[in-house]
Amino acid sequence: MKLNSSSIHQLRQKLAAGELTSVALTRACLERIAATNGKVNSFITVCEKEALAAAEVADRRIAAGDAAPLTGIPLAVKDIFNTLDVRTTCGSKILDNYISPYDATVIAKLREQGAVIVGKLNMDEFAMGSSSENSAAGPVLNPWDLQRVPGGSSGGSAAAVAAGQVPATLGTDTGGSIRQPASHCGVVGLKPTYGRVSRFGVIAYASSLDQVGPLAGNVEDCALLLGAVAGYDPADSTSVDTPVPDYLASLKEGVKGKKIGLPKEYFIEGLDPDVKKAVAATIATYQQLGAEVIEVSLPHTDYAVACYYLIATAEASSNLARYDGVRFGVRKDAGEGLIDMYRQTRAAGFGDEVKRRIMLGTYALSSGYYDAYYLKAQKVRTLIREDFFAAFEQVDLLLTPVAPTPAFKIGEKVNDPLQMYLSDIFTIPVNLAGTCGISLPCGMSHEGLPIGLQLLGKPFAEAEILQAAWAFENATDWGGKFPEL
Amino acid sequence: MDSRYEVVIGLEVHVQLTTKSKIFCGCSTAFGQTPNSQTCPVCLGLPGALPVLNRQVVEDAVKTGLATNCRIAPRSIFARKNYFYPDLPKGYQISQFELPICEHGWLEIETEEHGQKKVGITRIHMEEDAGKLLHSDGNSSSVDLNRACTPLLEVVSEPDMRSADEAIAYLKQLHPIVVYLGVCDGNLEEGSFRCDANVSVRPWGQQELGTRAEVKNLNSFRFIKQAIEYEVERQIEVIDDGGKVVQETRLFDADSGVTRSMRGKEEAHVYRYFPDPDLVPLVVSDAWVERVRGTLPELPAAKQQRYQGELGLAAYDAGVISAERPVAEYFEALVALHNHPKTCANWVMGELLRALNENGIGIADCPVTPKLLAEVLQRIEDNTISGKIAKTVFGEIWQTGKTADQVIAEKGLKQVTDTGAIEGIVAEVIAANPGQVAEYQAGKEKLMGFFVGQVMKASKGKANPGMVNQLLKKKLSE
Numbered sequence: 001m002k003l004n005s006s007s008i009h010q011l012r013q014k015l016a017a018g019e020l021t022s023v024a025l026t027r028a029c030l031e032r033i034a035a036t037n038g039k040v041n042s043f044i045t046v047c048e049k050e051a052l053a054a055a056e057v058a059d060r061r062i063a064a065g066d067a068a069p070l071t072g073i074p075l076a077v078k079d080i081f082n083t084l085d086v087r088t089t090c091g092s093k094i095l096d097n098y099i100s101p102y103d104a105t106v107i108a109k110l111r112e113q114g115a116v117i118v119g120k121l122n123m124d125e126f127a128m129g130s131s132s133e134n135s136a137a138g139p140v141l142n143p144w145d146l147q148r149v150p151g152g153s154s155g156g157s158a159a160a161v162a163a164g165q166v167p168a169t170l171g172t173d174t175g176g177s178i179r180q181p182a183s184h185c186g187v188v189g190l191k192p193t194y195g196r197v198s199r200f201g202v203i204a205y206a207s208s209l210d211q212v213g214p215l216a217g218n219v220e221d222c223a224l225l226l227g228a229v230a231g232y233d234p235a236d237s238t239s240v241d242t243p244v245p246d247y248l249a250s251l252k253e254g255v256k257g258k259k260i261g262l263p264k265e266y267f268i269e270g271l272d273p274d275v276k277k278a279v280a281a282t283i284a285t286y287q288q289l290g291a292e293v294i295e296v297s298l299p300h301t302d303y304a305v306a307c308y309y310l311i312a313t314a315e316a317s318s319n320l321a322r323y324d325g326v327r328f329g330v331r332k333d334a335g336e337g338l339i340d341m342y343r344q345t346r347a348a349g350f351g352d353e354v355k356r357r358i359m360l361g362t363y364a365l366s367s368g369y370y371d372a373y374y375l376k377a378q379k380v381r382t383l384i385r386e387d388f389f390a391a392f393e394q395v396d397l398l399l400t401p402v403a404p405t406p407a408f409k410i411g412e413k414v415n416d417p418l419q420m421y422l423s424d425i426f427t428i429p430v431n432l433a434g435t436c437g438i439s440l441p442c443g444m445s446h447e448g449l450p451i452g453l454q455l456l457g458k459p460f461a462e463a464e465i466l467q468a469a470w471a472f473e474n475a476t477d478w479g480g481k482f483p484e485l
Numbered sequence: 486m487d488s489r490y491e492v493v494i495g496l497e498v499h500v501q502l503t504t505k506s507k508i509f510c511g512c513s514t515a516f517g518q519t520p521n522s523q524t525c526p527v528c529l530g531l532p533g534a535l536p537v538l539n540r541q542v543v544e545d546a547v548k549t550g551l552a553t554n555c556r557i558a559p560r561s562i563f564a565r566k567n568y569f570y571p572d573l574p575k576g577y578q579i580s581q582f583e584l585p586i587c588e589h590g591w592l593e594i595e596t597e598e599h600g601q602k603k604v605g606i607t608r609i610h611m612e613e614d615a616g617k618l619l620h621s622d623g624n625s626s627s628v629d630l631n632r633a634c635t636p637l638l639e640v641v642s643e644p645d646m647r648s649a650d651e652a653i654a655y656l657k658q659l660h661p662i663v664v665y666l667g668v669c670d671g672n673l674e675e676g677s678f679r680c681d682a683n684v685s686v687r688p689w690g691q692q693e694l695g696t697r698a699e700v701k702n703l704n705s706f707r708f709i710k711q712a713i714e715y716e717v718e719r720q721i722e723v724i725d726d727g728g729k730v731v732q733e734t735r736l737f738d739a740d741s742g743v744t745r746s747m748r749g750k751e752e753a754h755v756y757r758y759f760p761d762p763d764l765v766p767l768v769v770s771d772a773w774v775e776r777v778r779g780t781l782p783e784l785p786a787a788k789q790q791r792y793q794g795e796l797g798l799a800a801y802d803a804g805v806i807s808a809e810r811p812v813a814e815y816f817e818a819l820v821a822l823h824n825h826p827k828t829c830a831n832w833v834m835g836e837l838l839r840a841l842n843e844n845g846i847g848i849a850d851c852p853v854t855p856k857l858l859a860e861v862l863q864r865i866e867d868n869t870i871s872g873k874i875a876k877t878v879f880g881e882i883w884q885t886g887k888t889a890d891q892v893i894a895e896k897g898l899k900q901v902t903d904t905g906a907i908e909g910i911v912a913e914v915i916a917a918n919p920g921q922v923a924e925y926q927a928g929k930e931k932l933m934g935f936f937v938g939q940v941m942k943a944s945k946g947k948a949n950p951g952m953v954n955q956l957l958k959k960k961l962s963e
Contacts, residue, residue, distance in 0.1 A: 090532065100533070102531075203533045238763065238764075238765060321575065324569060324576060327574060327628070367757070370759070374759060
């Protein structure tokens with residue numbers, strides 16, 4: 001079988017029918033990783049031994065007729081998730097040697113289901129970045145064009161799916177970190193509503209924005225993986241105790257009669273012509289599928305990037321204080337005393353972008369600046385959230401581009417942080433609003449690079465955006481494409 | 486005290502709560518365990534760990550707020566206080582800043598100069614404690630995080646106190662309250678009840694406050710008084726020498742009795758407080774507050790009033806007995822069995838507390854239960870034994886756990902109330918001491934004590950003292 005284009009759905013059927021074992025499937029994934037990781041650098045850690053052991057257990061479970069939907073399916077997770085016994089680096093030198101004594105809640109859920117975790121995926125250090133170039137493990141390369149970035153920060157999670165290394169992965173999305181790489185790599189990625197998935201055990205970047213979500217080759221697999229990890233977790237005070245619907249059961253309900261809004265602020269000057277064209281074409285598709293498409297306004301969109309870079313960095317400056325060399329991680333100590341140990345450890349352990357954001361956030365929270373920056377940003381955040389709620393009174397969904405351009409070249413924006421920050425201009429607002437969004441392939445640029453479509457939904461309306469995404473995927477040929485590697 | 490200056494004192498008290506588990510994780514709060522044995526990813530501040538608020542801590546905060554006349558905030562917010570220190574695992578302390586759970590409270594104190602006076606309580610907030618640094622010889626220190634994340638209430642007073650004595654009076658109101666409520670064990674030495682004093686002086690009549698120094702490391706009431714008095718004198722001296730008081734933190738050194746500068750304002754931390762995004766706003770409903778109010782015990786001040794008013798105790802006695810909840814509860818149990826409050830109070834404050842002190846045990850472990858003691862008092866009341874013999878009986882019960890009646894019977898301590906028997910002894914004593922009899926009859930009435938003593942001695946203490954007096958008077962005047 002052609003593994004790198006198989007969906008979880010197909011693999012499940014083969015496993016259930018006894019045509020394939022999880023061990024064989026896991027081996028095939030490990031081989032594919034071995035063959036391609038040198039090109040894309042999507043994995044930081046491959047855990048072959050642990051994966052094969054889990055596959056054996058899964059095979060016994062399948063044989064016993066006790067299979068859960070993900071039993072025996074090889075998956076990989078962003079290296080931001082704490083995993084018992086396998087190192088968790090978060091793409092940082094400061095956690096180079098770090099082995100967590102516990103599993104993140106979502107990892108525990110995957111293990112309970114019998115999923116086979118084959119490794120930990122590369123990412124921007126501490127999830128700070130839009131290109132996956134800021135990693136202690138080196139940059140991730142886009143499987144569609146190895147000269148280009150895969151997007152970030154969950155670049156490894158998107159690239160691994162696009163490269164056919166695993167059928168699906170978990171990432172995190174703080175300002176677009178699932179959706180933007182999904183778009184650049186031609187896969188499907190979903191950022192759930194804040195509180196839908198537990199953050200316990202997920203290394204924090206910006207706590208009020210971080211959310212865990214799935215990336216996969218198709219919408220159905222995305223729905224399946226979301227269902228497996230979603231749900232209330234008493235260990236995460238910000239997770240919400242609301243039932244998880246059966247996303248697969250409602251997947252094919254279509255969009256007939258739905259109202260889709262086009263926020264006019266998202267169709268701006270400077271939008272890449274190919275992106276503009278591809279996204280415009282989706283409108284006609286949805287109309288043909290029976291949806292009504294109207295223009296709406298999210299008037300405070302312009303302030304979203306600035307607002308985000310104050311709130312996210314403020315939270316990050318505090319969240320990253322624990323990397324002090326005292327209890328875990330890499331310590332640099334020349335024996336010059338405590339303060340010197342802190343300085344050396346953090347100077348050597350953090351990369352430039354992380355340092356930049358810690359400094360930004362520290363500044364934003366400093367007395368004398370707090371009101372002008374952090375507090376003001378919180379007020380703007382409220383306005384942005386209200387924009388979305390007002391729009392969702394008019395429409396069921398919003399349709400936008402994911403990123404202003406297709407994947408850019410490696411190194412192109414490294415020295416221009418502001419340009420880099422603007423690549424998240426369409427994905428950031430929904431994190432500030434706390435609602436959900438999905439990115440799915442909707443076209444190809446003239447250079448053969450994937451282009452993504454973003455659908456945004458009301459709080460906890462993941463089922464609805466999945467339905468709309470599935471309807472589009474089924475009505476067009478843009479999904480399920482894999483590059484030659 | 487220097488009469489030119491007015492002293493201004495505000496106190497910050499850290500009350501360590503007695504919850505079984507920590508404020509943001511399930512680890513035990515037990516004291517004195519192997520270092521770092523009571524830790525988990527949350528209180529170690531490991532990557533990815535998240536706090537979950539302990540409900541009991543909220544209850545304890547609400548209780549304390551209600552007992553100190555605070556307004557309980559329907560919505561309060563946890564904030565991060567950011568600073569680096571090895572005993573602070575996350576690099577920030579989760580505390581409350583802008584919206585604490587309790588505000589606008591007060592306690593009433595008794596002052597020598599002004600009588601009753603209210604001391605305002607600005608706020609009470611919940612927070613987590615830090616760990617402990619263990620400094621060994623040489624160059625290294627170790628960190629014990631068992632205490633990290635244990636729950637504290639910080640009770641912040643208004644700068645309403647005008648002397649060390651007033652500060653102590655305030656603390657002596659607050660301390661029994663938290664102990665009564667059962668939210669704190671009240672142990673100052675172990676740091677369960679920690680006080681920092683903000684001390685400043687200003688010329689009389691000046692409106693604005695003088696520059697304050699914050700004095701830390703005060704682990705007994707005596708040290709607090711000593712430290713405040715030292716600090717006041719020091720500040721006045723600085724001003725008299727033409728200097729300026731510097732805003733700073735000072736540590737009290739109990740050995741030398743002085744305060745020493747710890748860090749100046751230049752080095753003062755900028756804490757960059759902001760709301761903790763890992764915790765949702767805490768909503769305390771009116772129903773919850775009322776439910777907690779329903780569980781509040783009668784507090785020491787109310788008890789003292791009741792003991793004076795209803796039970797007729799002297800103010801001092803009422804104060805001593807109500808000061809500690811277990812003593813008050815013992816006393817109340819005793820009065821319930823033997824309805825003579827004054828006698829009960831005398832015995833509790835006298836024999837009972839003396840014996841407890843001598844044996845170094847708390848009233849909870851007292852071998853003489855209220856029931857056993859009530860029987861002793863009953864036997865005094867019905868003239869079976871005298872008050873003096875009762876002390877012997879009490880001592881015997883303490884040793885053996887037997888009842889008063891058992892002890893009286895076994896030891897033959899029953900009081901002699903038979904007139905004939907006492908008359909016999911009186912006659913013997915009079916016959917044996919003709920000289921003293923003559924002197925007495927010549928007007929030296931003081932000798933009555935001598936005769937009583939002789940009779941009591943001859944009866945081995947068992948003769949009823951009243952009857953002895955009466956019969957002696959009668960015989961001697963014949």
